[in-house]
Amino acid sequence: MTEVVIAGIGQTQVGEHWEISLRDLALNAIQAAHKDSGGLKPQALFVGNMLAPNLSNQAHLGALIADYAGLTGIEAITVEAAGASGGAALRQAYLAIASGMVDVALVVGVEKFTDKIGSEVEEAIASTSDSDFEAVQGLTATAQAALLMKRYMYENEVTANGFANFALTAHANGVANKNAMFRKAIKSETYAKAEMVSDQLNMFDVAPIADGTAALVLTRRDLLPSDYQNQLVKIAGSAASSDTLALHDRKDMLYFDTAQISAGKAMKQAGIILDQINFFEYHDAFSIYAALSLEAVGFAIKGCGWKLAENHEISLKGKIPCATMGGMKARGFPGGAAGVYQAVEAVTQLRGQAGANQIANAKYGLIQSLGGPASTAVSHILQRLD
Amino acid sequence: MTEVVIAGIGQTQVGEHWEISLRDLALNAIQAAHKDSGGLKPQALFVGNMLAPNLSNQAHLGALIADYAGLTGIEAITVEAAGASGGAALRQAYLAIASGMVDVALVVGVEKFTDKIGSEVEEAIASTSDSDFEAVQGLTATAQAALLMKRYMYENEVTANGFANFALTAHANGVANKNAMFRKAIKSETYAKAEMVSDQLNMFDVAPIADGTAALVLTRRDLLPSDYQNQLVKIAGSAASSDTLALHDRKDMLYFDTAQISAGKAMKQAGIILDQINFFEYHDAFSIYAALSLEAVGFAIKGCGWKLAENHEISLKGKIPCATMGGMKARGFPGGAAGVYQAVEAVTQLRGQAGANQIANAKYGLIQSLGGPASTAVSHILQRLD
Numbered sequence: 001m002t003e004v005v006i007a008g009i010g011q012t013q014v015g016e017h018w019e020i021s022l023r024d025l026a027l028n029a030i031q032a033a034h035k036d037s038g039g040l041k042p043q044a045l046f047v048g049n050m051l052a053p054n055l056s057n058q059a060h061l062g063a064l065i066a067d068y069a070g071l072t073g074i075e076a077i078t079v080e081a082a083g084a085s086g087g088a089a090l091r092q093a094y095l096a097i098a099s100g101m102v103d104v105a106l107v108v109g110v111e112k113f114t115d116k117i118g119s120e121v122e123e124a125i126a127s128t129s130d131s132d133f134e135a136v137q138g139l140t141a142t143a144q145a146a147l148l149m150k151r152y153m154y155e156n157e158v159t160a161n162g163f164a165n166f167a168l169t170a171h172a173n174g175v176a177n178k179n180a181m182f183r184k185a186i187k188s189e190t191y192a193k194a195e196m197v198s199d200q201l202n203m204f205d206v207a208p209i210a211d212g213t214a215a216l217v218l219t220r221r222d223l224l225p226s227d228y229q230n231q232l233v234k235i236a237g238s239a240a241s242s243d244t245l246a247l248h249d250r251k252d253m254l255y256f257d258t259a260q261i262s263a264g265k266a267m268k269q270a271g272i273i274l275d276q277i278n279f280f281e282y283h284d285a286f287s288i289y290a291a292l293s294l295e296a297v298g299f300a301i302k303g304c305g306w307k308l309a310e311n312h313e314i315s316l317k318g319k320i321p322c323a324t325m326g327g328m329k330a331r332g333f334p335g336g337a338a339g340v341y342q343a344v345e346a347v348t349q350l351r352g353q354a355g356a357n358q359i360a361n362a363k364y365g366l367i368q369s370l371g372g373p374a375s376t377a378v379s380h381i382l383q384r385l386d
Numbered sequence: 387m388t389e390v391v392i393a394g395i396g397q398t399q400v401g402e403h404w405e406i407s408l409r410d411l412a413l414n415a416i417q418a419a420h421k422d423s424g425g426l427k428p429q430a431l432f433v434g435n436m437l438a439p440n441l442s443n444q445a446h447l448g449a450l451i452a453d454y455a456g457l458t459g460i461e462a463i464t465v466e467a468a469g470a471s472g473g474a475a476l477r478q479a480y481l482a483i484a485s486g487m488v489d490v491a492l493v494v495g496v497e498k499f500t501d502k503i504g505s506e507v508e509e510a511i512a513s514t515s516d517s518d519f520e521a522v523q524g525l526t527a528t529a530q531a532a533l534l535m536k537r538y539m540y541e542n543e544v545t546a547n548g549f550a551n552f553a554l555t556a557h558a559n560g561v562a563n564k565n566a567m568f569r570k571a572i573k574s575e576t577y578a579k580a581e582m583v584s585d586q587l588n589m590f591d592v593a594p595i596a597d598g599t600a601a602l603v604l605t606r607r608d609l610l611p612s613d614y615q616n617q618l619v620k621i622a623g624s625a626a627s628s629d630t631l632a633l634h635d636r637k638d639m640l641y642f643d644t645a646q647i648s649a650g651k652a653m654k655q656a657g658i659i660l661d662q663i664n665f666f667e668y669h670d671a672f673s674i675y676a677a678l679s680l681e682a683v684g685f686a687i688k689g690c691g692w693k694l695a696e697n698h699e700i701s702l703k704g705k706i707p708c709a710t711m712g713g714m715k716a717r718g719f720p721g722g723a724a725g726v727y728q729a730v731e732a733v734t735q736l737r738g739q740a741g742a743n744q745i746a747n748a749k750y751g752l753i754q755s756l757g758g759p760a761s762t763a764v765s766h767i768l769q770r771l772d
Contacts, residue, residue: 021518045628053439053466053513057521060468060514063628063761067635073647075626076762077474080439080464082446088463092478098485101624127439128446132407135443238487240461242431242449249453261459375449376462 004097004235006382007104007224008037008217009344014181014332016114017211022056023068025213026110030069033106033215038228040217042106044096045069045076048089049109050335054124055116065108075102082128083285085109086214086339087240087369087378093218094238094380103223109340110213121209128372130245141372142206144247145286146198148373152254152288153200156303160200164191165309166287167204170323173316174330176356179341181210181332204329205287212334214341221385231351236364237266237381245375254303256289258377259296259368270364270381274298277381278362279321279349281342283370284328293368294322321359324349339369339378350384390483390621392768393490393610394423394603395730400567400718402500403597408442409454411599412496416455419492419601424614426603428492430482431455431462434475435495436721440510441502451494461488468514469671471495472600472725473626473755473764479604480624480766489609495726496599507595514758516631527758528592530633531672532584534759538640538674539586542689546586550577551695552673553590556709559702560716562742565727567596567718590715591673598720600727607771617737622750623652623767631761640689642675644763645682645754656750656767660684663767664748665707665735667728669756670714679754680708707745710735725755725764736770 010032017025026047034040045066053059062076079089086109093105113121122142126135129144153160167186174180186204194202221232241258244250250257267273280299284290291305299320300308308314314322325331325345328338346365348354362384369378396418403411412433420426431452439445448462465475472495479491499507508528512521515530539546553572560566572590580588607618627644630636636643653659666685670676677691685706686694694700700708711717711731714724732751734740748770755764 023518051439051445053437053510054445056517057513058517059437059440059466060631060757060761062467063757064516064631066628067630072629073627073643075477075648075764076467076628077478077626078466080445080466081448081462088448091461092463092481095478095485095487096481098487099481101481101484124439127443130450131442131444132409240463241459242452242462243458244453245446245450257459262461371446371449375446378461 002098002100003221004094004218005221006216006233006235006347007040007219007230008033009347010036011179011214011341011344012212013179014210014212014334018114022052022058022110022112023065025211026065026108027069029213029215030106030108033217037217038225040104040219042071042104042217043074044102044105045071045074046089046093046105046107047078048086048336048340049078050080050082050085050111051124056112081376082371083335084339084369084371084376084378085336090216090339090343090380091238091240091378094235097218097220103219105218107216107218107340108213109337111335111337112211113209113335114211133246142201143198144373145288146201148253149288150200155254158306161192162306162310163205163287164188165312166284166290167191167329169314170284170327170329173324173357174326177325177331180326180330181208182330201286207285207328207333210332210334212332212337214337214344216340216343232385233347233350234383234385235380236270236383239265240378243375245372247373254292256292256296256374258374259293262377262379263297263366263368266379266381270383272364277364277366279324279359279365281346281367282322283368284323285333289370316357316359324357324359342367342369346382350382388484388486389607390480390604391607392602392619392621392733393426393605393616394419395733396422397565397600397727397730398598399565400596400598400720404500408438408444408496408498409451411597412451412494413455415599415601416492416494419603423603424611426490426605428457428490428603429460430488430491431457431460432475432479432491432493433464434472434722434726435464436466436468436471436497437510442498467762468757469721470725470755470757470762470764471722476602476725476729476766477624477626477764480621483604483606489605491604493602493604493726494599495723497721497723498597499595499721500597519632528587529584530759531674532587534639535674536586541640544692547578548692548696549591549673550574551698552670552676553577553715555700556670556713556715559710559743560712563711563717566712566716567594568716587672593671593714593719596718596720598718598723600723600730602726602729618771619733619736620769620771621766622769623656625651626764629761631758633759640678642678642682642760644760645679648763648765649683649752649754652765652767656769658750663750663752665710665745665751667732667753668708669754670709671719675756702743702745710743710745728753728755732768736768
């Protein structure tokens, strides 16, 4: 089987980038990834984007960004799967390389959320839920996650403070990440006193929607130049799965089937078991998502994901470090770019370039990009090649 | 190399479907394609859609449609490349099968344009052009095509009537296609007297935007059951290319580079030359696009594409039959579904099931899906296997 490797990474700081356009933003990450790859020339561009047609009045990003990046002529598309758009774009690039039809592929995740006001953004995000049965009732993604968290607390007899360490860990890890939106550690008391966003989610249970871009250069291992300088990172497993958009259509809304299925397939392809995974970049758009993801992948039994946080098992020196560069909570959640940031961060870990946040001897990282409440999940296992 | 075949096709009539939702519409084509394939079970869904997040307030179509079609759990994404979304979705499905990671893939193109009023649709379509430099000036896709046609007429000394046969041929071919939106032949005098939409485009130079859906089941040839009944149609070539969104950024706005590049690559992969192509499903959203596509692919020299129409060479018995089932002009232009309709129609021809519109001994068909004025082009060569 073809060995697909990530040969270049690029990213910008997540934040409020009112001063820069969508295409300029994307260009920053592309140029960084191109340079990092040693100048490999892409033949295909996969853009992960969630809401630019709505929020930036700009569809057709593939051709637009390819041209703007000086890559006029290459094939280019936008891949959309709500919040999982970044992971989905990575998977399409992976499939393109694996097919043997494309030698070098560029993935760029890009999103601008802050050009519009909050209510417009919430409404646009609601279009990624079931419009006819959920959004039409006024159910925003945040309100839905709040209901999910309440149900989880009721069924598992957890208090809201049981979720505190998801935020504390993310913020602690964000401090040393210069691309993180928030670089300030928070304390338990801060979490406990935080204002409620939507009962039972407080402001530290919700990742900030923001602007950002990240990029990857993928190629086949055997095509790398002999003087290739970067530590090799292979995509050892890649899989995706879908579920109902509407939560009411699920047998058990407190179990993320797609997270389980896609992670399981990716691990099987990589030929590894759960214990071999050194860190997990989960999709912590809401702390309840983090808990449910840990359970679905198998790091905790059902109803006990929050305990991994409470017992500090998700910290950098814990059993399964999560959100190692700040996660969506502290690095920020730039929609369709989020899944690409996860990959960039995982490569940083596997290359041993994560600085103060470095996981010792990291060989396998699991990254997982979710769309809605795991209506889509895309999982990848990245592996350091020795 | 893996042989990727189209094992099932499905479509609905293109038209104004106010009475049916986006998901129900897609379901119709999926069920038809599933049945036609003999019940093959897809593992992946590729949705070609252009503007649902804008026009139907519904993004995240992959998971939504997968679930609605009873395929909950499979991987599913939306592929967007403006008007080329359908062709681009087909290409992603092709790459997925070619990679060996997916055995059976479902492609569905779906679009609902008529739920909104015309000006809203024009504005949404304008978001697929360069928003910062074109759409912001009020330049709609139709107005842009009109300017392109005027320039073409000036440079090549053609009158507007030189384009008449693009519409006449399409409408003649639509008569026998029960899935076509318009099934009435038109005469030269009707074309000559038609009202102007945007000088120099009259109403017969513009394909009608409409609602529709079409679907394909793709698989590897070696995976087909021994009792497979359909005439085999192989995807012999697949390629895509991108160009600037804005016309003013091009060296020559009257040459569709991407149409040339993608068709050339697809032919090279298929191992055929132009003369072996038995019919061409071009992207006749505007008659000027049809002329420029014929030139870019090589059926006519630059400036002479219109002559193929004038000399009836694009009719069913001509040198290179085009729009054999009515094309976008008469079958209708349902955005992201258009490229999938082309594939369904080409398979119908290659299976010998095109009835009154059958091209004798058709072995190779070229289908080409464009986004904007060929800012994206996706070309496929479909081949009848004997």
